[in-house]
Amino acid sequence: MDFDFSDDQQQLRDAVRKWVDKGYDFDRRRAIVKAGGFDRSVYAQLAELGLAGLYISEDDGGMGMGPIEGMVVMEELGRGIVMEPLAQTLIAGGVISGYAPDAVKAAWLPKIAGGESLVVLAYQEQKARYRLDTCEATATQSGDSWSVTGYKSIVPAGDQADAFLVPANANGKMALFLVEKSASGVAARGYGTQDGSRAAEVAFKSSPATLVTSEGQTALGHAVDIGIAALCAEAVGVLDKTMDVTVEYMNTRKQFGATLSSFQALKHRVADMKMQLELARSMSYYASLKLNAPTDERRRALARAKYQLGVSMRFIGQQSVQLHGGIGVTEEYIVSHYFKKLTQLEMTFGDTLDHLGEVSERMQDTAGVFA
Template sequence: MDFDFADEQVELRQAVSRWLEREYGQQRRRRTMADGGWDSQAWRSFSELGLCGLPIGEAHGGMGMGAIEAMIVMEEFGRHAVPEPLGHAWLGAQLIQRCAPAHMASAWLPRIAAGEAWVALAHQERGHRHVIDRCTAKADRDGEGRFLISGQKDLIPAGDKAQALIVPAMLDGAQALFLVSLPQAAVRMEVYRTVDGRGAATATLRQAEAQCLSADVGALEWGIGLGIAHLCAEAVGLMEHAMALTIAHLNTRQQFGRPLAEFQVLRHRVADMKMEIELSRSMSYWASLGLEAEAPARRLALSQAKYQLSRSMKWVGQQAVQLHGAIGLTDEYGLSDYVRRLYQLEYTFGDGPHHLAILSEAQFADA
């Protein structure tokens, strides 16, 4: 199988990398995170670069690119620890593009591609962990045939900045996806920070007006799979930069009159980090390529990737901190942004044990 990137994909990576190197350094990242993890000017720049509409079809003003291009961009965003939730914005846009009626897609996709709006997936509920087929939010129809949603959804990335939420809710005994436009009085947002310093929100809906996005029971699972593929690519970029910071520290810091990089035991640990990152990269490719497979094979490929990435993210982050010594534990040093983000991603869209259970069930079924 040929894993070489096409010329256009290489140019896309170079363009995104150059812009991030020039415009999105540590100072801007720290300033953005201090302001809640959202920079409106940066989001406009993403739109001007075409990134907001990267997976959106050209008919709706997007670039019409696929999973591999999204993976390339997310790696670069991970390498610079960009706090704005571009991957989550793509997830919402692609759910609309794949599942929504034509009039809904025409109303939202051009706005998303232009950077004027973004739609957040709000699927997590307390007490359900990472299981997506359980849902306590409920949808009712009023006398005029409109849908009204009641329930609570947690850990919505930058939820207070979104112009709409995609909300799973029970309708006539089955789970469906609904689009809830914001702001509206029936939706109350509680904003807080996650462990990686980014903003998140809990949305409490009390008879909030909504439109039915899709009654397909597999739509949410497909969306979560898309989020896993984006997450894996971001994690590869994060781990690569954490290792680069570690190598620079070992080459600079001296002990007993010699750079730390000359001590063989430390070189071996860096080599182990490199091997773990390469394994993660392979599984990230596997996840992005698996998005086009049939549901059972797709589910298996994404759980395999997320399980491996969950292990690698934690291990590489720990090694980076330990090889830095005391400075690796400080928030003032840039490494902390990467390690905290890796820990947050480990528990996003299902942690390691959750996906290991899925893989175990699949093996028992085969047996």
């Protein structure tokens, strides 16, 4: 199998990396965190690069690209620990393109692709933990109109978004709706998260809604899988940069008159970190390559990938902090922010143990071990 990137994909990577290096340095990121964890001008710059329309067809104003391009972009944003939620835009673009009726596509896809509207997935509920089949939000139909009532937790940039993709029970079956933040009955309470970005608790009270699809369970599963693939790629970028910072520190920091990189025991720890990084990278590739596979195959693949990424994120994050010593957990030093990001990513879209259970449930009777 050929794992080389095409010229177009490499050019896309270079463009995003240049933007991160020049337009999103550590000082700017810290300023954004202090200002609340979201900068609309940064999101607009991502849209100007065409990234908001990555999964939207050219006919609808997007770039008409696919999972591999999404992976390339998210890796580079991960290297800069960019907080603006482009992964949520990829989810919105992919789900609306794949499931919504033409009228909804025409109304929303050009605005999403152009960066005019930030649409985020609001699916988590307090009693659901990570289960996708648990939903207490309800939708009521009156003629051709719908309204949604419910409460969603930890919605990324929920107080900054323009609209939400909301799963709700309609006529005894989960459906997926689009609810504008400006609609009546919508209330969002925002707060900062562990990595410095924003999330919100969002309440809907008989809020006017647009039906995206009556096959809400299928669409929600696909939305979460798009998010997991983006998260895996973002995590690889964070891990790459964490490794770079750690190795640079070990090559300059001296102990007992010698650099840390000269101690054999520490070299072995870095070698173990490198192995976990490459395992994470290969599973991120696997996740992106399987993103358009049939549902059962895709769900198995994404659970496997998220499990391995969780293991790698925890190991590399912890080892990096330990190799740095006390400075590794200070607010002023960048590696602590990479560690926070890795910790939050491990808990997003299902933690490591949750996905281990998912992998176990989806194994065949013999798991391919016995004839």
